[in-house]
Structures are given as C-alpha cells and as structure tokens.
Amino acid sequence: MTKCTVIIPYYQREPGILARALRSVLAQTHPDFDVIVVDDASPLPAEADLQEFPLEDRARIAVIKQPNAGPGGARNMGLDHVPADTAYVAFLDSDDEWMPGHLGDAVAALSLFDADCYWASIRGGEEFYYHFGVADLAGTTEMVRLSDDPPVVEVPDLASTMLRNWSFLHLSCMVIGKALFSRIRFEAALRLAAEDVLFFYDCVRSARRTVLSEAVGAARGEGINIFHGMGSDSPLFLKQQFNTWVALDRLESRFPHRAEDRASIEAYKQTARNQALWGQARLVKARKAPQFRQLAQWAWRDPKLLRNAVQLAVGKIAG
Structure with a gap:
C-alpha cells in the first residue's frame, strides 16, 4: 500500500x-x-x-x-x-x-x-x-x-x-x-x-x-472560517485585501511570467485595491475615520493604491 x-x-x-x-x-x-x-x-x-x-x-x-x-x-x-x-x-x-x-x-x-x-x-x-x-x-x-x-x-x-x-x-x-x-x-x-x-x-x-x-x-461544509463576521469596513477586511495584494505581488516576482499572465495578476491586484478603497469609502460615509496606518503601509509598497484613491475621490465628487 x-x-x-x-x-x-x-x-x-x-x-x-x-x-x-x-x-x-x-x-x-x-x-x-x-x-x-x-x-x-x-x-x-x-x-x-x-x-x-x-x-x-x-x-x-x-x-x-x-x-x-x-x-x-x-x-x-x-x-x-x-x-x-x-x-x-x-x-x-x-x-x-x-x-x-x-x-x-x-x-x-x-x-x-x-x-x-x-x-x-x-x-x-x-x-x-x-x-x-x-x-x-x-x-x-x-x-x-x-x-x-x-x-x-x-x-x-x-x-x-x-x-x-x-x-x-x-x-x-x-x-x-x-x-x-x-x-x-x-x-x-x-x-x-x-x-x-x-x-x-x-x-x-x-x-x-x-x-x-x-x-x-x-x-464544502459549514464552520468557522476567516470570513465570518468580517464586514467590508472592518480593519480585518482591509488587512485581508492587503494580504491578497502581497501574495499576488510575491507570486508575480517569484517566477517568470508571460505578458498575459502578468495581466491576470494585475487584474487581481486591481480588484484587491478597489475592494479595499470601497470599504474605506463606506467608513467615510458613516462618518468614521479611515484606517490611515494600514493604507499608508500599503501605499508605500504600491503607489497605484494612492492613484486609485484619487480616482475614486474624483469620481465621487463628479458623481
């Protein structure tokens, strides 16, 4: 055997x-x-x-x-x-x-x-x-x-x-x-x-x-998992999206990739950025302070996050 x-x-x-x-x-x-x-x-x-x-x-x-x-x-x-x-x-x-x-x-x-x-x-x-x-x-x-x-x-x-x-x-x-x-x-x-x-x-x-x-x-069964009780405006949700971006960034740098594979990775990275920023926008709408420390940590490693934040803010103002 x-x-x-x-x-x-x-x-x-x-x-x-x-x-x-x-x-x-x-x-x-x-x-x-x-x-x-x-x-x-x-x-x-x-x-x-x-x-x-x-x-x-x-x-x-x-x-x-x-x-x-x-x-x-x-x-x-x-x-x-x-x-x-x-x-x-x-x-x-x-x-x-x-x-x-x-x-x-x-x-x-x-x-x-x-x-x-x-x-x-x-x-x-x-x-x-x-x-x-x-x-x-x-x-x-x-x-x-x-x-x-x-x-x-x-x-x-x-x-x-x-x-x-x-x-x-x-x-x-x-x-x-x-x-x-x-x-x-x-x-x-x-x-x-x-x-x-x-x-x-x-x-x-x-x-x-x-x-x-x-x-x-x-x-699949039902039990406790990491997503239970996690709202999109919670600190854990922002950390989750940041960790997703980190994992994708490591995946991207660990192996050589073709152009279409890099595009797939970037699309997932962009989804993580958007999810995180939408969650922070909900905090602002509820008159709560955004999680600036975690956002700064992310933006330091990923300048595109800041650009996306500006685009989101401009879109909100224009809308």
Whole structure:
C-alpha cells in the first residue's frame, strides 16, 4: 500500500464539526493513512471531537497543539511532522468532508501518471457559489484526457489557467508528493487571504506533473472560517485585501511570467485595491475615520493604491 498523511488544521467553536470531517477520512476506501490534526488554539479543543471514535481509530490520529497561527501556520506545523514513510500528503479543512474514494483516486492517479500534485473537484452549497468543477474548464481551456474511470485530465498550461480563475482549486481536494511536501510551505503571515493561492502556484510551478480529477473529491461544509463576521469596513477586511495584494505581488516576482499572465495578476491586484478603497469609502460615509496606518503601509509598497484613491475621490465628487 501507499501511505498518506492527512493534515487537518483545526479551529472551531461548535462540537461535531471535526468529528464529521474525521468520519469522512476514516471511511476512505484507501486504508493506508494516518491523520495529523493541528489544534490552532481552538476555542473547542480537538480532543472533544475524538471521544466518539474507537481506540483503534484514535490511534491513527495525532493531535498537535500550537498557539494560534492561522490556517497556513497550522498546515505548516502538520507538514513539519509528516512521518518519514509517507508518500503523499492530503489536506482537509476541518469543516469539509471527503468522498469515500478521494484518497484512493488520488493515489491511483499520482502513481499511474507519475505526478506529484493532484486536485479533485469540490462540491459546495449556495454559500460557495464561486467554486466550479474541473470539468467546467473544458469550454475555455485545453485539456488532455488521461483516464475515464476515474475521470483524470491534465491541463497543459495549468499555471496560466489558475491565474485567470483559481476557483476550481481547493485545499480539501489537494494531494501532493514528497518532492513538494518536503520543501514547500505556506506563508503563514498572509493568514487572512491568499496564502493558499500562493501555495497552489508554488506547487504547480514546482511539480514534476499535475493531474486533475473531474470527480468530486470533497464537499464544502459549514464552520468557522476567516470570513465570518468580517464586514467590508472592518480593519480585518482591509488587512485581508492587503494580504491578497502581497501574495499576488510575491507570486508575480517569484517566477517568470508571460505578458498575459502578468495581466491576470494585475487584474487581481486591481480588484484587491478597489475592494479595499470601497470599504474605506463606506467608513467615510458613516462618518468614521479611515484606517490611515494600514493604507499608508500599503501605499508605500504600491503607489497605484494612492492613484486609485484619487480616482475614486474624483469620481465621487463628479458623481
């Protein structure tokens, strides 16, 4: 068998959410795995959700506790504790669930096609309207079919494809090989946004080969995430948009890019600027002071923010 390690970052307030995720892991048709749950100073400790499982199942689950470092920091902690005999690492958010065949399909595809990076499709409810499946890429992207059962494809220009829209990729559907999990890490400081996108891109550009499955590997669930309670006029929202810009800026400088890829990155950067400034405009409209310190930090690194602010102000006056 091929051993997998499952990494689950955990931070929840409601009982049962982690147990639901773990049940979906323990139901996998591929039996050779262990689980690392990283308790990121969760308000509800991880152990509370482990009590329902028999001892033989709990013996496969290691719980690591750490001071709160955000999801990227928690995943890094898990990656740093992967056993030496692990061939593949799979990620699962604590409020998501796997389909029973997810690990088996991933191991088969990675092994058969000599790949070290894999994504399945994800399914979500109305709250996650922005997700779309791998099969939906067919209308706009060149795809090479590698297998019908399971339905595995390869996108020759995956890096450019994800820069246009990365909503078909999700961590709960991602499985990577040793060449990637032994050296690539999340930038934990970008904890409010885009550290996953930067990790995705690093893996895609560094992978020997990446394959995708049109089959659903995971389903989005409901639990605490970084967006809960975050209004567009909150300091956290501005920080989130700034971190998104920082991640994109690092992505842009880390690898060489074609002109069309740079245009995609700049379009996302521009969206982050606009979102941030619209949120600050709402503060002003509510007779509250803008978050000048964070804005100044951003403008120092990105002069285009100031130009956009002036354009927004002129537009408001003209309107």
